Amino acid sequence: MCAFHEWDGRRSVWAGLGLAIAVAIGFALYSYLGTLLFAIFLYYATRPLYRLLDRRVAHPNVTASITILLVVLPMLAVVGYAALAALRELDQFLAASDLEAYRSALEPYLSMARERDVGRLREALASDTGRSVTSALQQGIPAAFGPLSSIAGSVFGILARIFLMITFLFYLLRDDSKLRRWFSRSVDHDEDLVSFLEAVDDDLETIFVGNLAIVGVAAVIAAGTYLALNLFAPGGQVVATPVLLAFLIGIGTLIPAVGMKIVYVPYGLYLLVLSLAGPAPLWQPIAFFLLSFTVVDTVPDFFARSLLSARSGIHMGLVLLGYFLGTLAFGWYGLFLGPIVVVLAVHFAHRRFPPLASTLLAE
Incomplete structure (x- = not known):
């Protein structure tokens, strides 16, 4: 009896440690849940291609890299190029229409940067009479670098998420068979x-x-x-x-x-x-x-x-509801989380709920 209590106490300690580790990992991933779910979507979407290439390429690192290069990077390049093209078209549209006032708000700074006109910069700094150049610098530099730092922070955040997504995808593609074998052994x-x-x-x-x-x-x-x-x-x-x-x-x-x-x-x-x-x-x-x-x-x-x-085997209407309701409930990453929840719910209802319900009713 003492041995049982001793063993049960040790199991509780290990379970508590595992729970603490899981909480720490979950806390770290919480802010990047959408990135992880997008990587899972791309993993399932590109896994057949990876397995097809894996039968011809002996090195899994090369196979995963080729898969990402063939599918993911072209999509990111198209979206990035489209964003730049849209900004250029918007600039031309505002310039050619009666909405020049919206464009003129940024035009002095853009033209100054394009022309690199030091004289205009010096004139702008000294435009307020009674203020020293130092005072103008103290007020002008933070005002100029504030938006730039905000833009740089946003760009860095986007690049960081793209890097995390590609990293998740790479290791999911390369090591999924190892994860399967580890989980199967763990549950005996x-x-x-x-x-x-x-x-x-x-x-x-x-x-x-x-x-x-x-x-x-x-x-x-x-x-x-x-x-x-x-x-x-x-x-x-x-x-x-x-x-x-x-x-x-x-x-x-x-x-x-x-x-x-x-x-x-x-x-x-x-x-x-x-x-x-x-x-x-x-x-x-x-x-x-x-x-x-x-x-x-x-x-x-x-x-x-x-x-x-x-x-x-999942009804198409349920999948569409998963997309729609998942997005409404969880935000943009519900686009990937919704179908996962639907698939889990359908298979639980078909495979596990009947025996559980019959057992409960028998009791």
Whole structure:
């Protein structure tokens, strides 16, 4: 009896230590939960490609790096380039319209930096009469470097999250088989638990691979549609950057409820403004909206998504609810957490709830 109590006390100590470690890790990851969930999504979405390459490349580090280079970095490059292109287009639009006042707020500082006009800088510092250059520096430098430091902090935060996401993804791809074997040994190869988690794992791969495939299908359909529109449109092209817009539309399919509309609706409104304020004919934004809604939005959403999700044992309506409700409940990272919760709930309801319920009723 004493031995049992001694052993039970030691087990409690080890369990407490494990709980403390888990709390510390959870506290460290809490601020980066969205980054971790995005890495998990990309892990499941790119795992088939990694395993395909792994059968041909002997080194797992090289295989994981190639997988990330082929899938993740192009997506980040497209989003980054699109952001720069959007800023450039916004600057040109404000310069060519009646909204110059919004652009002029930043123009003196931008032109001063572009021209590197030391005389204008010295004139700006000494413009207030009765103030010394030192006083102007004391007030001007913090005002100038405040926004710059804020921007630099934001950029550093984004780069840090991208680095963490790629790091998580790299080690998940490379060491997932080791994690599986470790967990299976730790639970003494419990058949019920292992089979439950394997079923969850398979369905998550099917759902997230389907999402990534829909990104590609939507991008290809959008690119073909807009290139054809430019080819057959009289009087010049309608979509200035059809391939870039198509890639953004593909990435936009990951957003629940709104989907790719978050990309093509603002662009269509931009074409409408150009048509109303300039020489462009009104049929161009109308044709763009019609093709975007009937071809680009309908085909991937109804046909491709249904075909790709048919391989999963989870009802498509539940998956869509997981995306929508997960985003409403948890924020942007609910886009990835919602489907995980749905898959866990469905398999628990099918596999574990009936025997638990029968046991409770029998008692």
